[in-house]
Amino acid sequence: MAASNIEVWQTGTVVETEAVTAETRRLVLSQSQPKKAEPGSHIDVMVTINGERQRRSYSVVDSSEDGLRVAISVFRAPQSRGGSVFMQGLNVGDQLEITQPLQNFPLRVGAPRYVLLAGGIGITAMLNMARVLRNIKADYTLVYAGRSRAAMAYLPQLEALHGDALHVHVDDEGTALKVDALLAGVDADTELYMCGPIRLMDAVKRGWDARGLSVPNLRYETFGNSGWFDPEEFVVRVPRLGVETTVGSGESMLEALEGAGVDMMFDCRKGECGLCEVRLLGLEGAVDHRDVFYSERQQHAAAKMCCCVSRAVSSGTGARKDPAGGRAVVTIDV
Amino acid sequence: MTAMMQSVSSTTNKVLGYPLNAWYVAAWDHEVTRKPMSRRIADRPLALYRTEDGKAVALADACWHRLAPLSMGKTLGKDEIQCPYHGIVYNSAGRCVSMPAQETINPSATVPSFPVVERYRYVWVWLGDATQADPTLIPDMHQMSSEEWAGDGETIFAPCNYQLVLDNLMDLTHEEFVHSSSIGQDELSESDFKVTQDGNTVTVSRWMLDIDAPPFWLKNMRDKFPGFEGKVDRWQIITFQSPSTINIDVGVAKAGTGAPEGDRSQGVNGFVMNTISPESAKTCHYFWAFMRNYRLDSQLITTQLRKGVHGVFGEDEAMLKAQQEAIDANPDYEFYNLNIDAGGMWVRRLIERQLTAEGRLIPTV
Numbered sequence: 001m002a003a004s005n006i007e008v009w010q011t012g013t014v015v016e017t018e019a020v021t022a023e024t025r026r027l028v029l030s031q032s033q034p035k036k037a038e039p040g041s042h043i044d045v046m047v048t049i050n051g052e053r054q055r056r057s058y059s060v061v062d063s064s065e066d067g068l069r070v071a072i073s074v075f076r077a078p079q080s081r082g083g084s085v086f087m088q089g090l091n092v093g094d095q096l097e098i099t100q101p102l103q104n105f106p107l108r109v110g111a112p113r114y115v116l117l118a119g120g121i122g123i124t125a126m127l128n129m130a131r132v133l134r135n136i137k138a139d140y141t142l143v144y145a146g147r148s149r150a151a152m153a154y155l156p157q158l159e160a161l162h163g164d165a166l167h168v169h170v171d172d173e174g175t176a177l178k179v180d181a182l183l184a185g186v187d188a189d190t191e192l193y194m195c196g197p198i199r200l201m202d203a204v205k206r207g208w209d210a211r212g213l214s215v216p217n218l219r220y221e222t223f224g225n226s227g228w229f230d231p232e233e234f235v236v237r238v239p240r241l242g243v244e245t246t247v248g249s250g251e252s253m254l255e256a257l258e259g260a261g262v263d264m265m266f267d268c269r270k271g272e273c274g275l276c277e278v279r280l281l282g283l284e285g286a287v288d289h290r291d292v293f294y295s296e297r298q299q300h301a302a303a304k305m306c307c308c309v310s311r312a313v314s315s316g317t318g319a320r321k322d323p324a325g326g327r328a329v330v331t332i333d334v
Numbered sequence: 335m336t337a338m339m340q341s342v343s344s345t346t347n348k349v350l351g352y353p354l355n356a357w358y359v360a361a362w363d364h365e366v367t368r369k370p371m372s373r374r375i376a377d378r379p380l381a382l383y384r385t386e387d388g389k390a391v392a393l394a395d396a397c398w399h400r401l402a403p404l405s406m407g408k409t410l411g412k413d414e415i416q417c418p419y420h421g422i423v424y425n426s427a428g429r430c431v432s433m434p435a436q437e438t439i440n441p442s443a444t445v446p447s448f449p450v451v452e453r454y455r456y457v458w459v460w461l462g463d464a465t466q467a468d469p470t471l472i473p474d475m476h477q478m479s480s481e482e483w484a485g486d487g488e489t490i491f492a493p494c495n496y497q498l499v500l501d502n503l504m505d506l507t508h509e510e511f512v513h514s515s516s517i518g519q520d521e522l523s524e525s526d527f528k529v530t531q532d533g534n535t536v537t538v539s540r541w542m543l544d545i546d547a548p549p550f551w552l553k554n555m556r557d558k559f560p561g562f563e564g565k566v567d568r569w570q571i572i573t574f575q576s577p578s579t580i581n582i583d584v585g586v587a588k589a590g591t592g593a594p595e596g597d598r599s600q601g602v603n604g605f606v607m608n609t610i611s612p613e614s615a616k617t618c619h620y621f622w623a624f625m626r627n628y629r630l631d632s633q634l635i636t637t638q639l640r641k642g643v644h645g646v647f648g649e650d651e652a653m654l655k656a657q658q659e660a661i662d663a664n665p666d667y668e669f670y671n672l673n674i675d676a677g678g679m680w681v682r683r684l685i686e687r688q689l690t691a692e693g694r695l696i697p698t699v
C-alpha cells in the first residue's frame with residue numbers, strides 16, 4: 001500500500017553501461033522525474049520484443065542521493081522471450097519508458113538480526129538492503145549463492161564492503177548452500193529476506209515452516225519467472241468456450257489464452273494475487289506450479305492453477321519426455 | 335524540475351512545510367491503549383495501539399488490501415491488529431500474518447510501520463527515512479518525567495499551520511495584549527531581550543527586574559511563600575529545539591535576591607513544555623504541559639496550574655485560528671517582520687535548512 005506504489009511513468013536515459021559478468025549487464029539510468037530508491041524497490045520498464053511493447057521489472061541496485069540516477073542489473077535469462085536481451089542491447093544515450101521506483105519488498109528497520117539470502121541474479125534485490133543495514137550498523141549476514149564465482153555479479157564489491165558479514169556459496173567449488181545449515185542459525189527474532197530461483201525459495205519456505213519460525217519474518221520477492229522445470233510447449237483446452245490453443249515455451253498460459261480471445265482476469269502476473277486462477281478439469285502430464293498464491297496442499301491437489309506463471313509439463317519427474325511422446329494437455333474452465 | 339528545486343522561499347512563508355526526518359509527538363502516553371486510535375501526523379494517518387506487552391505501535395492507518403482504516407479494527411494476540419473490513423491481520427511490524435480468505439500470505443501484504451519511542455510521557459513517531467530514526471534526536475523535555483518536577487498538560491487541536499504556533503511561543507510580547515488578565519504586563523514589551531542560536535536551538539531570554547507580579551505569578555509566589563507581597567524579578571527563557579519543540583523557563587523571584595545571577599531559591603520556577611506536531615498544512619496538534627519545581631506533592635496546585643494555563647492557551651488558540659483565517663482570506667498580502675520576530679525568524683531559518691537538506695523546501699500551500 002505504501003505511497004511509493006503509485007506508478008509514475010517517466011523517461012529513463014541510459015548514462016552508463018557495464019558488463020558485471022558475462023551474462024549480467026549493469027545499466028545506470030537518469031530519471032526525468034528523479035526519485036530516490038528505497039532498499040527493496042524496483043522499476044518497471046517497457047521493453048520492445050518483436051516490435052511489441054512489454055513490461056519487465058528490475059530491482060534497483062543503487063541510486064544517487066538526489067534520486068537523479070538509478071542503477072539496475074540485467075541477467076540474460078536463458079529462455080528469454082526477449083526482455084532481458086532488449087535490455088542488454090541498450091547503449092548510452094538510449095531512452096526508454098520507466099516507472100519511478102516501486103516498492104513491494106520493504107526493508108524494516110529495527111529487527112534484532114537479519115539474514116539476506118540471494119540466489120544468482122536475486123542479488124540485485126539485496127544489494128541496497130545490505131548496504132543500508134551495514135550503514136546503520138545492524139546485525140546482518142548476507143548469504144550469496146551462485147553457480148560459479150565468475151557468474152556472480154558484484155562479488156568483489158560485496159566482499160570489500162561487507163567483509164565477514166558476507167557468506168559466499170559456490171556450486172562449482174563444492175560449497176553449495178545447505179538450506180538446513182542456514183536455517184539452523186536462524187532464531188525467532190531474525191528476519192530473513194530472500195530473492196532467488198523458486199527451488200531455493202521453496203526449500204527455504206519449507207524449512208522455515210518445519211522449524212515453526214514466524215511466518216511474517218520470512219520476506220521474499222519473486223521475479224515471477226522461474227519454475228521447477230524448463231518451460232515446454234503444451235496444449236490448453238477450454239471446453240465451455242470451445243477453445244483449444246498451444247502455449248509456446250516462450251509465452252505464458254495467460255498470454256496464450258488471451259491470444260485465443262478468452263477474456264481473462266489477472267493483476268500481478270507474477271503468481272502472487274491469485275486473480276488469474278483457472279480450474280483444472282483434466283490433465284495429461286504434470287503442473288509446474290510457479291506461484292506463491294497456493295499452499296503446498298493446494299498445489300498438490302492440482303485442482304487449480306495460476307495461469308500467469310504456472311505451466312504444464314509432460315513429465316512430473318522433470319525428465320523431459322521424448323518429444324514424440326507428446327505434449328502435456330490441460331483442460332480447464334475459466 | 336531544476337526550476338522547482340531552485341525555487342527559493344523566504345523565511346516569512348505563511349504556510350511552512352514540515353521536516354519529515356524528525357520525531358513528532360503522536361499522542362500522550364495515556365491516550366494509546368489496546369483499543370486502536372487514529373491520528374494524522376505530518377499528513378500521514380496513523381493507527382496507534384499498544385501490544386500485550388505495552389509497547390506502542392504506529393502503523394499506516396490504511397489496510398494494504400482496500401485501504402480501510404486499521405484504527406477501526408481490533409487488536410489480537412501479542413501484537414496484532416485486524417482490519418475491520420475483510421479481516422487481514424498484521425503484526426506490529428506491519429506484516430500480514432493472516433489472510434482469512436486464502437491458505438497463503440501474499441508476500442507484498444504489508445503496511446508501513448513507523449519507528450516509535452516512548453519518552454517524557456509522550457509517544458514519539460518518526461515518519462521520514464527510518465534508517466535515520468535515532469532516539470537521541472528526540473528533543474530534551476526531561477522535566478516532563480523528572481522527579482524534581484511536577485505538573486500536567488493537555489493537547490490543543492490548533493486550526494493553523496504549525497509555524498504560527500512556533501511564532502506565537504517565540505515572541506511573548508503578545509502576552510501583554512492576548513493574556514492581559516493573567517500573565518500580561520506592560521513591562522513585557524518594554525523590556526529588552528536577547529536572541530542566540532547554535533544551528534539546532536534558538537534561545538530568547540528576557541528579564542524584567544523589580545516589577546509587580548501579574549496575577550498568575552503572584553498566586554504561584556504565595557503558594558510557595560504564603561502571604562508574599564512586594565516586587566519581583568521575572569524571567570522568560572524560551573528555547574526552541576528543531577523542528578517544533580519549545581520549552582519556556584519561566585518564573586519570578588523576590589526582587590534583588592540574585593535570580594538573574596543564578597540564585598532562584600527565593601522564587602518560583604516553571605517550565606512551559608510545548609511540542610507541536612503538524613497534522614496538515616493548516617492544522618496541528620499542540621501538546622503542552624506546565625511543570626513546576628516547588629510543592630511537588632500538591633495535586634491541587636497541579637490541577638490549578640493546568641486549568642490556569644488551559645485558560646491562557648485558550649486565548650492563544652482563538653488568536654491562532656483567527657490569524658489563519660485572515661491569512662487564508664487575504665492570499666495576496668504578505669507578512670512583515672519586526673525586531674520582536676527575531677526568535678521566530680531564526681526558527682524559520684533552521685526549519686528551512688532542514689527542509690532544504692530533505693529536498694522539500696517547496697512550501698505545502
Ligand SMILES: Cc1cc2nc3c(=O)[nH]c(=O)nc-3n(C[C@H](O)[C@H](O)[C@H](O)COP(=O)(O)OP(=O)(O)OC[C@H]3O[C@@H](n4cnc5c(N)ncnc54)[C@H](O)[C@@H]3O)c2cc1C
Nearest residue numbers: 057058059074075077080081082083084124223225251252
Ligand atoms: C520485482 C522484480 C524484480 C526483478 N528484478 C530483476 C533484476 O534485478 N535483474 C534481472 O535480470 N531480472 C529481474 N527480474 C526479472 C525480469 O523482470 C525479467 O523477467 C527477466 O529479465 C527476464 O525477461 P525476459 O523477457 O528476457 O525473459 P522471459 O521470457 O521472461 O524468460 C525468463 C525466464 O522465465 C521463464 N519463462 C519463459 N517463458 C515463460 C512463460 N511463458 N511463463 C513463465 N515463465 C516463463 C523461463 O524459464 C526463463 O528462464 C525481476 C522481476 C521482478 C518481478
Ligand code: FES
Nearest residue numbers: 267269274276308
Ligand atoms: S495474475 Fe496474479 S497470480 Fe496470476
Ligand code: FES
Nearest residue numbers: 397399400417420
Ligand atoms: S480492506 Fe482490509 S482486509 Fe480488505
Ligand SMILES: [Fe+2]
Nearest residue numbers: 508509512650
Ligand atoms: Fe500566548
